[in-house]
Amino acid sequence: MTCDHPSRLLALYVIICATTRASYIGQGARDFEKKVSMLLEQEPENPKCFAQGRKDFTCFWADDEERAGSVDQYAFMYTYQNENSSRCPLRELRVPGGKRLFVCHLNQTQMFVQMDIQINWEGRLIHNRSLLIELTFLLDPPANVTVSRTGHQGQLNVTWVPPPLKYMDDSMMYEVSYAAEDSQVGQVQVAWASSMLILRGLLPGTKYKVRVRVKLDGISYSGYWSAWSDPVFVETPPAELDPLIVSLTVIISLILLVLSLMMLLSHRRFLMNKIWPAIPIPDSKFQGLFTVYDGNFQEWLGHTNGSLWLRPTYFYSEECPSPLEVLSELHLCTSLPSPPLPPKASRALSLGRKDDTKTGLEAREPLERGDSTQSDNWLMDRLRALHQHPIPCSQSSLLESQDTYITLSKNNHGEDKHSNDPLEETLPLEVLFTSRKTVLSESHSDLGSGSGHLSSQSSFEYPNHAGTSKGPGYTYMAVADSGVSMDYSPMSRLDDIGRVAIYAHDYKNEIPVHRGPFLQRQHSLHGDC
Amino acid sequence: MGNRRTYVPNGVDSVRGFVDTAMEFPRLLALLLIVLEWTLPVLPSPLRPICDLRVLDHFIKEARDAEVAMKACREGCSLSESATVPQTRVDFDVWEKQNSSQQADEVQSGLWLLQQALNLLRTSVTNTALHSHIDTSIRNLLSISGVLRSLNIQEYTPPASAADVEGTWRVSTATELLQVHVNFLRGKVRLLLMDAQACQQDVS
Numbered sequence: 001m002t003c004d005h006p007s008r009l010l011a012l013y014v015i016i017c018a019t020t021r022a023s024y025i026g027q028g029a030r031d032f033e034k035k036v037s038m039l040l041e042q043e044p045e046n047p048k049c050f051a052q053g054r055k056d057f058t059c060f061w062a063d064d065e066e067r068a069g070s071v072d073q074y075a076f077m078y079t080y081q082n083e084n085s086s087r088c089p090l091r092e093l094r095v096p097g098g099k100r101l102f103v104c105h106l107n108q109t110q111m112f113v114q115m116d117i118q119i120n121w122e123g124r125l126i127h128n129r130s131l132l133i134e135l136t137f138l139l140d141p142p143a144n145v146t147v148s149r150t151g152h153q154g155q156l157n158v159t160w161v162p163p164p165l166k167y168m169d170d171s172m173m174y175e176v177s178y179a180a181e182d183s184q185v186g187q188v189q190v191a192w193a194s195s196m197l198i199l200r201g202l203l204p205g206t207k208y209k210v211r212v213r214v215k216l217d218g219i220s221y222s223g224y225w226s227a228w229s230d231p232v233f234v235e236t237p238p239a240e241l242d243p244l245i246v247s248l249t250v251i252i253s254l255i256l257l258v259l260s261l262m263m264l265l266s267h268r269r270f271l272m273n274k275i276w277p278a279i280p281i282p283d284s285k286f287q288g289l290f291t292v293y294d295g296n297f298q299e300w301l302g303h304t305n306g307s308l309w310l311r312p313t314y315f316y317s318e319e320c321p322s323p324l325e326v327l328s329e330l331h332l333c334t335s336l337p338s339p340p341l342p343p344k345a346s347r348a349l350s351l352g353r354k355d356d357t358k359t360g361l362e363a364r365e366p367l368e369r370g371d372s373t374q375s376d377n378w379l380m381d382r383l384r385a386l387h388q389h390p391i392p393c394s395q396s397s398l399l400e401s402q403d404t405y406i407t408l409s410k411n412n413h414g415e416d417k418h419s420n421d422p423l424e425e426t427l428p429l430e431v432l433f434t435s436r437k438t439v440l441s442e443s444h445s446d447l448g449s450g451s452g453h454l455s456s457q458s459s460f461e462y463p464n465h466a467g468t469s470k471g472p473g474y475t476y477m478a479v480a481d482s483g484v485s486m487d488y489s490p491m492s493r494l495d496d497i498g499r500v501a502i503y504a505h506d507y508k509n510e511i512p513v514h515r516g517p518f519l520q521r522q523h524s525l526h527g528d529c
Numbered sequence: 530m531g532n533r534r535t536y537v538p539n540g541v542d543s544v545r546g547f548v549d550t551a552m553e554f555p556r557l558l559a560l561l562l563i564v565l566e567w568t569l570p571v572l573p574s575p576l577r578p579i580c581d582l583r584v585l586d587h588f589i590k591e592a593r594d595a596e597v598a599m600k601a602c603r604e605g606c607s608l609s610e611s612a613t614v615p616q617t618r619v620d621f622d623v624w625e626k627q628n629s630s631q632q633a634d635e636v637q638s639g640l641w642l643l644q645q646a647l648n649l650l651r652t653s654v655t656n657t658a659l660h661s662h663i664d665t666s667i668r669n670l671l672s673i674s675g676v677l678r679s680l681n682i683q684e685y686t687p688p689a690s691a692a693d694v695e696g697t698w699r700v701s702t703a704t705e706l707l708q709v710h711v712n713f714l715r716g717k718v719r720l721l722l723m724d725a726q727a728c729q730q731d732v733s
Contacts, residue, residue, distance in 0.1 A: 054621045080618065082698050112716030113618035114708070134715070167621075167723055170582065219586045220715045 033095060034227050035138055036060060040099075042224060046127045047076075047104070047119060050138035050224065053165060057109045057133055059117065060093070063100040075120040076104045081113045109133050137223025139163045142174065142195075142212045147234040153242075154202040156234060160212050162195050163226075169193065173217045175225070181207040181233065192217065204239035579676045580728035582719065588669040589714050595662035596707040605656035611701040612646035613691040615639030617712035624720060630683075636721045637677065637685030638694050639713055644670050645691055646706055654703065666710060673718060680725040 039048040040062065049059035059076070063069070076088040088104035095101060111134040119127035142160035150157050158176055162169060170193045178199055179186030186209075191197045202208060211228040264271065283290050286300065293300040599606055615638065624632070644667065651663045678684070688694060700706045722728070 082616075108620065108622065110618040110620050112712040113616075114712075132712070167720060170723075219589055220719050 031140060036093075036095060036101065038227060039138065039224070045129055047117060047129060049117070049129070049131060049133075050136050051109065051133050052138060052140070054111075054167070055108055057106040057136075058103060059088070059105075060101045060103040061119065061127060063102065069121060071102055073122050074102055076102075077118045077120065078106075079116045079118075080110050081115075085118075134220070135222040137216045137221055139165070139214050139216075139223070139226045141226045141229040142214050143229070145210065145212050145229045145232050147208075147210045147232045149234070149237055150198060153240065154200065154204055154236060156199045156202060156208065156210070156236060157196065158199060158210055158212065159196040160229070163214060168216060168221055171217050171219065171221050172214055175213050175215070176210065177212075177228070178202075178208050178210045181209060202236050204236050207233055207235045209233055577679060578681070578725070578727040579679045580722075580725070582722060584676065585673070585714065585719055585722055588673065589711065589719075591662075591665050591669060592707070592711045592714055595659075595666050596704070596711050598659055598662050599704050599707050602656055602659060602703075606654050606659055606703050608650060608701060608703045608706060609653040610649070611699045612649050612706055613642055613694070613697045614646055614700050614706060614709045615642050615694075615713055615717075616696045616698055617709055617716050619716045619720065629724065629726065632717070632721050632724070633677070633682045634685070635696070636717050637674075637682070638687075639717060640670055640674060640677075641685060641687045642691055642694060642697060643710055643713060646700075647710070650703055650706055666707075673714075676722070680722070680727045682721075682725070 035050065035052075039050060039060075047059040047061040049057065051057045071090050071092045074090055076090055077085045078088060079085040088106060090102045090104055093101040093103050112132065115131055115133060117127070117129045117131070118125055140163055142162060144159075144161040146159050148157045148159075149155070156178075158178075160174070162172055162174075165172075172193060174191040174194075174197070176189045176191065176197050176199070177186050178189075180203065189197060189199065199208075199210075209231045210233075211231045213226045213228050215225045216223045281290070288303075289295065289297065289300045293303070615635070627635075647663060647667050647670065651660070651667065654660065654663065691697070698709070700709060
């Protein structure tokens, strides 16, 4: 028994060694076969030779079908520069595919010298080649290819172990091929004399296949590309939001928001006017209407005698307005005989009298040129009478007796060529009403609306006479071209000290201002006919 | 005369001014330095070792270009006489057994031989296009000698004639000469530079 154990152990040991060696040889053989098949494709010359290391050198060629000779019939002769020829022993090799190869293997080589190879078959030269051994390197692919993630997005770190060749580490160049798993097109990057490479610009969250191959750089040594190493599959880290970009985006959007808010606030009035334009209210024209009387017009009317109120009516724009004449403020007693009004004027007046509030008045009609002449004459007479007999009258007068007609003529800029306008402008109304010692002030205010031809209007402010009795109201009429017109209606003078404003819109009219012998303030309303 | 403030005619005792006495010491010092400069041998400053092999790779590329140009030459590019060139073969077993001084000696002698041969080629070749290549090669050989010097490899004292050198070949064509030139640079010179002690210390 004791003798059996060592022998059994020995047998076991031998078997293990043999299997491992066989596997190595098998691997070596497979590598060799791979190289051979690669050279068969790439190298056109015969014999195909390659060196695997500093001392290793292999040459082979495929058997020609025609010859079909045996290995003994071939002679492989090689000659170094300035040396004698030597013969290399051949061996036969069968490769998958049915080919027969003849292989010459040298264990000792001389580099940096020219080598001439001659292959003879049956004494005849069949192949001839001259080469330098250090230029025929065909190495094994790099081993231990590892791919790892770097800390950055879209990057992978590839490392490998270079082939163990002394003196040649710095002469090696590597090619790294990487492709996404599902795509057919791959990319290649070259590394020179280093054993690591960082791949950049990769897609996040993708699986990549990475391979490496090696070759000598061709300056001092040269050769063929090695076979690709076994592929390594690695997934790139998934896409993540760069915190820097996110924070920058947030900050910039906040800044923009703040800036826009500031702009809005600084221009809010302007923007509000644009978006939500304020509805104009006539509050400024009706003093106290909205504030005191809460919009109650009747009350306001009752309390503000003699104040002008306006009511928009629609006007025929084609109509030519006729001028109104303000002759005077006549405080006439009803006792004074008054000539009958010109028919049309009276009609107009009565019309105006009738309506208290809102009726459109075609006030222009009766005031045509001819009528105005007529009424002028009538008015002149009245005025003459007035001046002769200035009798205050407290009664509220009828229109007929207390007719004061305001002829308003006001020029547009440059349109009216009447030269009397400036004269009229300069005529103060005090001249007309000297007896009354009323101070008339003229104010111009602009109602300008609608057509552009409306320029200014003249307004008369009649301060109420303190202590005077109710004076006669006076009729007046202002006509505007814009569709906003004013009715005239009899208004009685105010007891209180109110201001009466007369507004007249200016509408173009070619009716010339009628000049009378009296100092009349004539303001004709001009409007576009 | 120059430093005197007042002109005194010759023969009259000169009155030495203040400036003259003050300048005496600097003058003596300057004279002393000049004399010392001449007499003392110039100490060479230690060279920085050139360990980057890309320099040699550049020379190799230029030598390859010269070889290619010579192969393409048809006339006016022959060697007038055969030249002695170093052997370029490298057997790694043999090479590794040699010590560094033997290797250096081999390289240095080879470089010297190549210099002689290239000079001969320069005079032999009449094709002007090749002159620039040959001149570049000669310049590069001198640069390589400088590189070797920077690596503290001892100077090579050339023998009396090329025949005295061991391990040489004879070439008779310009193409062969330039081929040997390229192979020598790629082989022995590069191996020597790679193994240089001065560079090894830097690496470690």
